Amino acid sequence: MRLVIPLAITFVAGMIMILQFFVPATQSVGESLQEWYMIVASAAIFLGAINLLNVHVHKIRFKAPNWKYSPVTIAGFSVMIITGIFFGIEPGKPFDYMFTQMMVPMGATMFSLLAFFVASAAFRAFRASNWRATLLLLSAFIVMLGRVPIGGMISPKIPLISEWIMQVPNLAGQRAVMIGAAMGMVATSLRMIFGIERSYLGGAD
Amino acid sequence: MVKMLFVLPLLIFASVTFAQCVGCPEEELDVGCESSEPCGDCFIQSLVAEDASNDAGGGIDLSWTIAVDVAIPDSMVLERLDSGGVWSPITTLQPADGRKTDSGLENGQQYSYRIVPFYGGIAEPASEAVSAVPSKQWIHTGRIWMLVILTLISIVVFYFIEQGKRGKELYIRRIAGLTAVEDAVGRATEMGRPVLYIPGIMDMDDIQTIASMVILGRVAMKTAEYGSPLLVPTCRSVVMSVAQEIVKESYIQVGRPDAYKRESINYITDDQFGYAAGVDGIMVRQKPAAIFMLGTFYAESLILAETGRSVGAIQIAGTAMPSQIPFFIAACDYTLIGEELFAASAYLSKEPKLLGSLRGQDMAKLFFMVIIVIGVLSATLGEAWAPAMKVADFLKQITSVE
Numbered sequence: 001m002r003l004v005i006p007l008a009i010t011f012v013a014g015m016i017m018i019l020q021f022f023v024p025a026t027q028s029v030g031e032s033l034q035e036w037y038m039i040v041a042s043a044a045i046f047l048g049a050i051n052l053l054n055v056h057v058h059k060i061r062f063k064a065p066n067w068k069y070s071p072v073t074i075a076g077f078s079v080m081i082i083t084g085i086f087f088g089i090e091p092g093k094p095f096d097y098m099f100t101q102m103m104v105p106m107g108a109t110m111f112s113l114l115a116f117f118v119a120s121a122a123f124r125a126f127r128a129s130n131w132r133a134t135l136l137l138l139s140a141f142i143v144m145l146g147r148v149p150i151g152g153m154i155s156p157k158i159p160l161i162s163e164w165i166m167q168v169p170n171l172a173g174q175r176a177v178m179i180g181a182a183m184g185m186v187a188t189s190l191r192m193i194f195g196i197e198r199s200y201l202g203g204a205d
Numbered sequence: 206m207v208k209m210l211f212v213l214p215l216l217i218f219a220s221v222t223f224a225q226c227v228g229c230p231e232e233e234l235d236v237g238c239e240s241s242e243p244c245g246d247c248f249i250q251s252l253v254a255e256d257a258s259n260d261a262g263g264g265i266d267l268s269w270t271i272a273v274d275v276a277i278p279d280s281m282v283l284e285r286l287d288s289g290g291v292w293s294p295i296t297t298l299q300p301a302d303g304r305k306t307d308s309g310l311e312n313g314q315q316y317s318y319r320i321v322p323f324y325g326g327i328a329e330p331a332s333e334a335v336s337a338v339p340s341k342q343w344i345h346t347g348r349i350w351m352l353v354i355l356t357l358i359s360i361v362v363f364y365f366i367e368q369g370k371r372g373k374e375l376y377i378r379r380i381a382g383l384t385a386v387e388d389a390v391g392r393a394t395e396m397g398r399p400v401l402y403i404p405g406i407m408d409m410d411d412i413q414t415i416a417s418m419v420i421l422g423r424v425a426m427k428t429a430e431y432g433s434p435l436l437v438p439t440c441r442s443v444v445m446s447v448a449q450e451i452v453k454e455s456y457i458q459v460g461r462p463d464a465y466k467r468e469s470i471n472y473i474t475d476d477q478f479g480y481a482a483g484v485d486g487i488m489v490r491q492k493p494a495a496i497f498m499l500g501t502f503y504a505e506s507l508i509l510a511e512t513g514r515s516v517g518a519i520q521i522a523g524t525a526m527p528s529q530i531p532f533f534i535a536a537c538d539y540t541l542i543g544e545e546l547f548a549a550s551a552y553l554s555k556e557p558k559l560l561g562s563l564r565g566q567d568m569a570k571l572f573f574m575v576i577i578v579i580g581v582l583s584a585t586l587g588e589a590w591a592p593a594m595k596v597a598d599f600l601k602q603i604t605s606v607e
Contacts, residue, residue: 021345021348022344022345022348022351022352023343023344023345024259024260024261024262024341024342024343024344024345025261025262025341025342025343026261027260027261028261034410037410040443041408041409041441041442041443044441044442044443044445044446045442046442047442047445047446047472048441048442048445048472048475049442049472051442051445051471051472052471052472052473054468055468055471058468065490066490069486103476103479106478106479106482107476107477107478107479108478110478110479110481110482110505110508111478111504113508114504114507114508117507117508117511117536118507120511121507121510121511121532121535121536122535124535124536125531125534125535173527174527177525177527177530177542177543178525178527178543179570179573180542180543180544180570181525181543181544181546181547183358183544183566183569183570183573184416184525184543184544184545184546184547184548184566185412185525185547186355186358186359186362186566186569187362187547187562187563187565187566187569188412188415188416188419188547188550189412190359190362190363190562191551191559191562192415196366196558196559196562197419197550197551197559199419199422199423199550199554200418200419200422200447200451200454201454
């Protein structure tokens with residue numbers, strides 16, 4: 001019973017979602033299922049919040065390694081919640097101010113780190129250690145050169161070659177990945193819907 | 206100037222008509238202002254109403270053609286005849302729209318429409334009134350071929366699952382990234398450091414996250430066997446709940462329920478870069494010996510992978526996001542590309558029926574490879590020989606989805 005009920009729910013929900021894709025008349029059932037998921041996901045936000053508090057309170061209580069960061073997390077979490085509940089989240093309110101003046105710049109800071117990481121990753125990836133890496137290096141060099149004005153100034157063919165590399169070999173590779181992934185998605189879905197893959201239930205037969 | 210001479214009498218005529226209509230009662234307005242005949246010098250030449258195709262009902266598609274030799278109206282109002290026999294405006298249209306779908310209607314009931322063009326805020330005679338009855342469809346005609354192909358793929362997958370169950374030996378190619386899972390967990394055990402598992406940043410309604418959760422179960426069995434701590438920071442609450450259950454089940458299955466620590470699988474934040482910052486912090490502070498990044502990743506992929514590399518962890522990544530795969534290849538030791546992510550669970554389990562589904566998946570891919578080769582050849586030959594182009598068109602039709 002412990003296995004049958006989850007497997008039956010998975011089968012019914014999966015079949016409904018497939019059916020509503022091919023039978024427009026049943027779309028409302030699929031939409032209802034998606035709404036149910038949204039309700040469950042919304043309720044689960046509280047689980048996440050409780051877990052966050054639990055983990056950090058536990059760290060402070062037992063003086064776990066690096067516990068000094070936990071009060072900062074709890075303080076940030078509490079201030080955002082309190083200001084949001086008591087003052088609202090409209091523009092001009094404390095919550096909105098903290099979001100736009102603190103959260104957004106901190107997110108942008110993390111995102112900007114990407115530029116440095118791209119440089120370090122490119123340095124490793126483009127080392128001409130063998131013929132394939134050399135080919136990659138050359139392709140990347142042409143693509144980068146073709147995307148800046150100086151490329152076209154050196155030769156008008158460079159932007160064209162750059163575009164060809166992106167639109168033909170690169171796109172073909174991307175499509176191959178997508179087709180393979182789509183087949184994987186179909187097979188995974190079939191395994192889950194028909195209960196062939198049940199490791200997520202403990203793997204019992 | 207010439208335009209002005211043309212528009213001015215039109216405006217005068219429209220003003221007179223409008224004034225007459227304003228002056229008459231509603232019923233008279235309805236009858237007197239409706240243009241029941243196709244209008245020769247009207248902007249709207251032909252208005253067509255039909256039941257919206259491939260929908261769950263409640264929709265009517267309206268399309269119209271415009272006169273090229275008539276001045277373009279400033280705006281147009283789409284009107285619907287309500288139950289009281291009065292034309293009610295339902296939306297404003299732009300002259301160049303060409304089509305509009307009216308939705309939220311009752312199935313089986315007839316609805317009538319007309320379009321009223323406005324010049325300088327003055328209504329011109331309306332287009333011919335047209336009617337249609339909305340209804341729901343039982344089969345999506347644009348997806349029939351997809352249904353056929355999906356059925357064929359399913360048959361092939363089930364055939365090979367059956368073959369696997371019967372014990373037939375199926376060749377599955379070696380996937381280096383998955384072979385390295387055991388080594389990675391073993392390394393973490395030897396070094397006395399934790400294993401970090403990152404399930405991507407999407408929720409449980411994403412198939413890659415589902416695949417990642419199944420792999421997490423397998424990895425958790427290994428960490429339970431080896432006695433390595435397992436950390437799973439999540440970006441979504443639902444993913445956290447599912448991960449906790451899956452890891453718990455895995456620990457119970459290998460007989461180590463005592464080693465399971467619920468707080469090791471924790472929620473960080475829904476914010477993409479907040480999550481990246483949190484996980485980076487875990488990497489730098491706890492210095493995991495093995496990092497798994499399996500699931501859906503976006504711009505944070507390289508931030509995570511490069512930080513993981515900087516702490517000296519062995520990294521196994523996998524995603525079906527084509528734009529993130531190069532970053533993982535550059536920064537990680539092993540990368541599962543696209544389909545390999547979905548094959549991972551079956552590969553790690555080595556269960557014959559799951560391996561059979563992998564074989565079926567490969568056969569389905571072969572089918573599409575054949576279709577692509579035939580399509581490319583026939584499209585190329587079709588430039589010189591028309592029947593070949595018909596084959597290309599047919600293949601394009603059966604592989605396109607609305």
